[in-house]
Amino acid sequence: MKTIMLCCNAGMSTSLLVQKMQKEAAGRGLEVTIVARPMNEAMDHIGDADVVLLGPQIGYAKGDYEKATDKPVAVIPMADYGRMNASKIIDTALELMGK
DSSP states (O other): OEEEEESSSSSHHHHHHHHHHHHHHHHHHHOOOEEEEEEEHHHHHHHGGEEEEOOGGGGGGHHHHHHHHOOOOOEEHHHHHHOOOOHHHHHHHHHHHOO
């Protein structure tokens, strides 16, 4: 099972997105775990993730995350994040993981 980790400032705004993504993944029959972590906890769990997606508000920290893991790291586009476009964000994560 692959793990998609979403990170944002406090973990609050991504929690709703995670719920939408979990529903989308279940509807597609995907076997993925999707978790949200606040920025101050994410580094402690980065080794558990197969892909790390950052909320646009912390996109400036992408380089720090890339240094901390050999897994793909990407910033969720503002439009997809704002619209809570779970389908598009899952597609991005799968593409980054080579699925």
